[in-house]
Amino acid sequence: MKLLLINPNISDSVSELIRAEAVRSASPGTEIEVLTAPLGVAYIETRFEAMIGAYATAQLAAEHHAAHDAVVVAAFGDPGLNALREVLPCPVTGLTEAALASACLLGQRFSIVAISQRIRAWYRETVSAYGLDSRLASIRGLDEPLADIGNVQGNQGERLVALAERCVDEDGADVIVLAGAPLAGLARSLRGRLPVPAVDGVSSAVRHAETLVALQPGRAQRGSFAPPPQKPNAGLSPAVQALLRQAR
Amino acid sequence: MKLLLINPNISDSVSELIRAEAVRSASPGTEIEVLTAPLGVAYIETRFEAMIGAYATAQLAAEHHAAHDAVVVAAFGDPGLNALREVLPCPVTGLTEAALASACLLGQRFSIVAISQRIRAWYRETVSAYGLDSRLASIRGLDEPLADIGNVQGNQGERLVALAERCVDEDGADVIVLAGAPLAGLARSLRGRLPVPAVDGVSSAVRHAETLVALQPGRAQRGSFAPPPQKPNAGLSPAVQALLRQAR
Amino acid sequence: MKLLLINPNISDSVSELIRAEAVRSASPGTEIEVLTAPLGVAYIETRFEAMIGAYATAQLAAEHHAAHDAVVVAAFGDPGLNALREVLPCPVTGLTEAALASACLLGQRFSIVAISQRIRAWYRETVSAYGLDSRLASIRGLDEPLADIGNVQGNQGERLVALAERCVDEDGADVIVLAGAPLAGLARSLRGRLPVPAVDGVSSAVRHAETLVALQPGRAQRGSFAPPPQKPNAGLSPAVQALLRQAR
Amino acid sequence: MKLLLINPNISDSVSELIRAEAVRSASPGTEIEVLTAPLGVAYIETRFEAMIGAYATAQLAAEHHAAHDAVVVAAFGDPGLNALREVLPCPVTGLTEAALASACLLGQRFSIVAISQRIRAWYRETVSAYGLDSRLASIRGLDEPLADIGNVQGNQGERLVALAERCVDEDGADVIVLAGAPLAGLARSLRGRLPVPAVDGVSSAVRHAETLVALQPGRAQRGSFAPPPQKPNAGLSPAVQALLRQAR
Amino acid sequence: MKLLLINPNISDSVSELIRAEAVRSASPGTEIEVLTAPLGVAYIETRFEAMIGAYATAQLAAEHHAAHDAVVVAAFGDPGLNALREVLPCPVTGLTEAALASACLLGQRFSIVAISQRIRAWYRETVSAYGLDSRLASIRGLDEPLADIGNVQGNQGERLVALAERCVDEDGADVIVLAGAPLAGLARSLRGRLPVPAVDGVSSAVRHAETLVALQPGRAQRGSFAPPPQKPNAGLSPAVQALLRQAR
Amino acid sequence: MKLLLINPNISDSVSELIRAEAVRSASPGTEIEVLTAPLGVAYIETRFEAMIGAYATAQLAAEHHAAHDAVVVAAFGDPGLNALREVLPCPVTGLTEAALASACLLGQRFSIVAISQRIRAWYRETVSAYGLDSRLASIRGLDEPLADIGNVQGNQGERLVALAERCVDEDGADVIVLAGAPLAGLARSLRGRLPVPAVDGVSSAVRHAETLVALQPGRAQRGSFAPPPQKPNAGLSPAVQALLRQAR
Incomplete structure (x- = not known):
């Protein structure tokens, strides 16, 4: 099983803390990848910073999710978590x-x-x-x-x-x-x-992500976490566009 | 008084509806400017679309707020409203x-x-x-x-x-x-x-924005809507960086 | 536009504070009238005092509303506000x-x-x-x-x-x-x-009352703020009786 | 034990229904008195009617409570109940x-x-x-x-x-x-x-009023149901004035 | 009228306090019986202790309710109260x-x-x-x-x-x-x-139990307090089995 | 890792369903034991039945927990779960x-x-x-x-x-x-x-129980899930008595 943890902040030192605890927490056979946001702030304390972090996380998730079984938003406050849950085909959770x-x-x-x-x-x-x-x-x-x-x-x-x-x-x-x-x-x-x-949050997220993969609960085809209805868009990265093109 | 309304969606036709109702609703002497998001979707129905819209709105607000007395996030659901309230020096409200x-x-x-x-x-x-x-x-x-x-x-x-x-x-x-x-x-x-x-939402937002400007309630210097603490950042536009550099 | 502010208390000195702030807050062209309750207490702190104040406010509102575009219950706690909203044909708000x-x-x-x-x-x-x-x-x-x-x-x-x-x-x-x-x-x-x-409360109520007049949202013909169903009554002032005789 | 039930409406026919059920419900030795409001409407359905009923109830309670061990506000919705609880020296409850x-x-x-x-x-x-x-x-x-x-x-x-x-x-x-x-x-x-x-409501109120008299829980000397602080008043009936003059 | 108070704890000294206050509180003609749980702890402070107390109370209630008009669970926290309300044919209340x-x-x-x-x-x-x-x-x-x-x-x-x-x-x-x-x-x-x-709790429970008996509100034949659907059981005392055999 | 699942009902056929799904859900190396309550009803639908089931579960948990790493209350509604969480030294969860x-x-x-x-x-x-x-x-x-x-x-x-x-x-x-x-x-x-x-519930409980064992979050020494204060007891099984004798 491969888990992708995305640090919505720009601090590599924090990404290292995340990686170390994720590796210590994971079940045998689980591989951990941690990515650091290329844009944002050193650590998120406010709504504005979280909004920036959500956007950065979404970019990374769109580009990198395909190679993983689940995604973890690795900041407390879970910036963008419920948004990603609509568009990612795999389980996603967050530290909080x-x-x-x-x-x-x-x-x-x-x-x-x-x-x-x-x-x-x-x-x-x-x-x-x-x-x-x-x-x-x-x-x-x-x-x-x-x-x-x-x-x-x-x-x-x-x-x-x-x-x-x-x-x-x-x-x-x-x-x-x-x-x-x-x-x-x-x-x-x-x-x-x-x-x-x-x-x-990190050890909990790793373990719960593993559980969600194991339970195979299925993906939403209807309801508020189904992929968004298709409609015109502009200015989005190819990876994000690809997420929005998914058939339900 | 000058009000900036930001349509977080890419639909110019909707921006026209917003502008028309805003002009009809405004008090004498209030000038209305409406901007359309350069990135995003045609209209927001989901959390993911709202997250994109919030980011786009923040970019426009950072670049254009200085010439206005108040800002309106002109989509129902108010994407990014509370985030902007932390960093903008003027009143800001949203349609919802x-x-x-x-x-x-x-x-x-x-x-x-x-x-x-x-x-x-x-x-x-x-x-x-x-x-x-x-x-x-x-x-x-x-x-x-x-x-x-x-x-x-x-x-x-x-x-x-x-x-x-x-x-x-x-x-x-x-x-x-x-x-x-x-x-x-x-x-x-x-x-x-x-x-x-x-x-x-539009007529309400225009009138309430006018009221907030008139009441001059003051800006948060402490509490959760004061400007975020200063800290390192990366990858942000100059306008957003300028918002984050403000002294409290 | 003419606004009627009713002080549900008997203190003329407080009515003067209300009038002064209302005048300072009003938009150009808005006229302010402030009435003081003829019965009640010096200032309302308790439920019993508020109940008396609600009754006194209703008497004044019934007699004087017709010459105004909106009515403000000018005590914090808004004694009688939702009651008046059922029977007055114009917008009504309160300080709280x-x-x-x-x-x-x-x-x-x-x-x-x-x-x-x-x-x-x-x-x-x-x-x-x-x-x-x-x-x-x-x-x-x-x-x-x-x-x-x-x-x-x-x-x-x-x-x-x-x-x-x-x-x-x-x-x-x-x-x-x-x-x-x-x-x-x-x-x-x-x-x-x-x-x-x-x-x-006073400046907020004046401004929001102006907004409600400007928005012309319409009056309730059904629902819980429509005029009360007609039925026998007794012992009420002619002005209150007239409010209860309104056709829906 | 003597209970005073006040019908906040002007309908004598309803007062008779109240009296009949109260008498059927009361414990041996409990005496029932029912008074009908001299002002108000035939029956209360709305906030405005309840506000009038509360005022009428307070007048009757002020005049007549002294001869009774407890008072019941005998309309559903309990108009004025918590207000009366502040000023009456005896237990008071309501149908709801x-x-x-x-x-x-x-x-x-x-x-x-x-x-x-x-x-x-x-x-x-x-x-x-x-x-x-x-x-x-x-x-x-x-x-x-x-x-x-x-x-x-x-x-x-x-x-x-x-x-x-x-x-x-x-x-x-x-x-x-x-x-x-x-x-x-x-x-x-x-x-x-x-x-x-x-x-x-009537049988419940009669029985619970009896219980409150029997339990002798004491009267509030502090807190939000203590008698209101003394202050100037005007236009009130002598009985209501007397309630407001009580020492705590 | 005969009331059964069940102390879910094993402390006879507390049962005596309960009995004394119950007798002082009861109306003329009400007889009080107090039973002490044969199993459990000295006094209940925790969820585990309450769970034991609920079971002990149920045993006593099953065996002894038939001779009484109402039952009181005589510990604060009301262990087992809503459970007993489903199966007892008489009113039941608790101290809390x-x-x-x-x-x-x-x-x-x-x-x-x-x-x-x-x-x-x-x-x-x-x-x-x-x-x-x-x-x-x-x-x-x-x-x-x-x-x-x-x-x-x-x-x-x-x-x-x-x-x-x-x-x-x-x-x-x-x-x-x-x-x-x-x-x-x-x-x-x-x-x-x-x-x-x-x-x-004790005086309140005694008085309210008397009221419930007097009001004769009827017993649930449907809804969540009707007797449980009949189904196989094992290991239960004859008295508890009898409660579960009741026809609705 | 050894997990104990306790069916609070007397139905062996349901215990078999529980066991089969638990085995299918468990991680490699996790052993599953399922016990059936010796007393109670065929399946729990009501508060009274749940109260009996809680007691039965507690008896089995007291006797058998020591050989396991975690305990699962295997009925929806989780009868007795929070009670057991106070006294068991290992993690415990329930289907709901x-x-x-x-x-x-x-x-x-x-x-x-x-x-x-x-x-x-x-x-x-x-x-x-x-x-x-x-x-x-x-x-x-x-x-x-x-x-x-x-x-x-x-x-x-x-x-x-x-x-x-x-x-x-x-x-x-x-x-x-x-x-x-x-x-x-x-x-x-x-x-x-x-x-x-x-x-x-079963697969979720098995996986989450494994997670709680893996995370080693520690046991409550203070707060509302610490072992109950020691005090006299009577009529309890030796295994339950042993749980209540634990030093904090």
Whole structure:
């Protein structure tokens, strides 16, 4: 099985974190490819940045999906995920969706620990769009500007643990979601140090993508995830045009 | 006052409908400019198409906003609206947001009459993202494929009226929203024929944009609509880069 | 265009604040009339007081609406608004409804800054009745008894600013609603001092009322805002009786 | 124990139905007094009519409560109930609130069977204000104009039964609420004819009022149901003024 | 009238508290029987303990209901209540359901004061299952391990009062629910000491059970509370088998 | 890896369906054991039957979990799942929870196709308890009594397909959940025949259980899924007592 993970940000250092955790998480026989967006920002914290990331992800997915069994949008917030689900012929998931699925299998209410204050609004809206408000205990984020997006775990590890403790004791979290590709692998390295189960997006997305491939649930021919009706278009890359030409 | 309306689709015929209704709706002294997206599809019905439209809208808004007092995203579903609200220094609204604001000032529950079946899921998610589920009575759409997106009103006018009647009598709507830029101006031409108040997006957006300019509510310096934190970027147009360089 | 603003409270000093801000906010050519309730209390903080205010407002609206193009219920909480919307032949809005419409056009989540602690429950229920719970970040109110309802802005201005700051930084507000007719005009005088956009009810209601008149959306002939079915009545003023005699 | 039931409508024939069912429902030793509103309409179907009814009810409650142990607002929709709860020193309930409390003790989801189509919007908003949307299966109403408000049960009995059957079989109701004072006693006379438990407002209100008197839960000295803060007032009846003068 | 109260826990000391408050609360002529579960734990704080308690309650109810007019599940959280409502031929209620019904008749929002921190998640889920999230102001619990479950009121009375005060002043509660059978009677003994109305489960359940018997609302023959369809079973007690053999 | 699936019903024929689909779904190296409840009913459709099934499942889980890496509650509705999650030291999931997790990874809204009308209320409450109401498009069930619970798929296959089609076309489902252990394997055998992705509970539960074991998220030491506080108990089996004696 071949999985394509697309980092919607331009940071190669974060792509390396994603790749390392994906490889550690994958089942035997699963191959991992990670691509980095050629356009966008260093890391996504806002709606505008996510909108750019969604577009960049779509370009890469259109060009590269054919050689893979499933695609993962490898940023928390899942920029463009539901859009891609309409047009890709293979399963597609994202770090948030996958992490929340894991969290919901482990407890009733989860908290999200994030890398900044600003990012919280975007995450809250993502959780709401998934209809999971009633299972969200809280979102807590680091207070300080990030010096090095590829080394948040090293610089801020203890602060992240402290935030997780507060989520459990003050907010009633049953599960902690360590959010954001820059935290990929942190759940693994903190194993045993947190008072409740902890999940991260990359390992969840890899495993759930494998499951979706294995279950072979079929593709939408009708409903809101069938391919869009065909109509004139302009200014799109050949790969995107090809996605839009698919017969249902 | 100068308003910039951006059609996120590539259809010039729809841009003309938008322009005509915008001019009819504007207050004395308001100038209207309408731009058509250079990339995208003929009309947006799905999440993927909306994602493309959001990106195209952002490019045009970045390049052209400076000469205007406010910007309107002129497609129902408001592709990219909240993203643009973070980075543009002027007020920005969209057809759905504006039409729903009007509807909420006229009754308790509204129905949306739309140009296709497929488009309903995207509209439903847009309404949900605005937190207005409890005020949505129903979404009804035309059944047949659209032969000519610039002439839906002419071809399908009676069917649209019949859908609106059912929204009132079967779904409990107090107000009808005639949705989608291809229906721009229909509320005006149906005046007196529907059993409840009817609103459309273009006239609502023009008037509410004027109001936002007049009220001078100030711009976000903090919170989730302040400009995104500055960080490295790549592959973006000079105009988009300039938006991201703004000091807060 | 002629707008009738009805202060549901007996305080002439508050009516003056309303009139001054309404005049400052109105478009050229709009005439403003403000009436003060002949019965009721000095300012509304509770459900019982609002119920009295609704009745008083209805009497004045019944007697005076005919000479105006639209009516504004000029107390936060909008006492009697939806009731009047059933029987008045012209558009009608209220300070809360209008302020929240403005707020929703400026950001995702708003906080309300209010003149007392007690008033918060009534405001919360008003927001809920409008279905906007998911967009409400918080309601904060002044702690101390009000010495002079006509001079809250002067006496408590700095405290109100401090409450607004906490709404942004602690509660995640994107927009501040300065609530209550006694704060009419405060958003204008604080321009530039708050970290997010601020709106007030009077200017929002004046502008949105103008918009509703301009859009000519039509009046309900069916549905829950059509005139009530005719039936025997007793003990009502001639003006109210006349409202109930209208043919649909 | 002495209970005061106030009919917010002017129909003496409905007051008689209320009185008869109240007397049949009361515990031994409970005395029933029913008053009819001197101002208002024949029966309440709309928000405007409810607003008038609330005011009329408040006048009667202010004048007559002192001789009773509890007060019942005897119209479905509970006009003015929460307002009165702030100012009356004794327990107060209403037909809707009480019927829904009974229904919630008998099953998970209830439907409301009502006397007209128009009345449904007002009932739906009442249920929402009580936070019980998720327990509401449906509201169904009679289709035809009411010839004689005091004889709905006789004229329309079979149609009401048929509506109740549809609520169970099509809408998933576990309990039927027969709504509106004109249906007082119908649940009793239909005993054994409906496929699920049925409740009405008058008997529920009488019994629950007795319970509230018996439990002696205490009166609010703080919070949103404490008496309103004292402040200037004008134009109010001596009885209402006396309610507003109470020390907390 | 004869009421059967079943304590789903094994603590005879708590059964005594239940019995005492039930007897104090019952109407003249009502006889009270209290049974203690023969299997289970000392007091229920968690979902697993509640699941055991539900099973034990069902055994006792199956064996003993026939001699009574109504059954009360006498633990907060109402273990097994909706299950028993399907199979028992008489009315059945529980401490939480009944206390919340009382609270909803006394104010808009209630807080729950509980005997431990751990128990709060279970109570929150119970409130949610009843659809009453929007009326829940907060749940606060004692911090310390319980030394003697039969004497919580004596040991922790002042702390419980302090928690209730915080619910009113910090959380906006209009009513306090003193939760858990170990607090049976505390509302009565605190009468006059709390700033808002206070209710407990035992007295509420006794009174509401009496009301359900008096109203004779009928039993479900269809819908989700009709007796379960007959089908093979195994390993059940004769009394439970008899419940499942009932004709609808 | 060894997985224990517990059928909370007494039907060996259904256990065989579960086992067959579990074996087909499991990854290489995963061993499957299926146990059948020694007490309970033939299949669960109601809350009472689910309550019995939860108790039976807990007994089997207590006795047999130690030899396995994860436990699956193998009935739709997940009787006792959250209870077991508190006390078992290994991951535990259930058919509904797992199927809904799969469905949420494949589309925005899902419908549930079920084996009877009666079962729908229990499923609806299960979905609500998981906070997924906003993602539920509908629940549809077979109309006729089940002749042979072990052969529903054979007897009713075409009817189930027709129900699924209506869920897509009338209710807006993006994904179909084929619900109930008696339908185990049907999604697989219908592959390619449904217009949207289809999932079933057994294969989803097996795969997600494998994922939870692989992710090693850690066990709750605090929060609402930590082992219950230790306290006296009585009448419990040695295996259940052992679960309650665990140190946190």
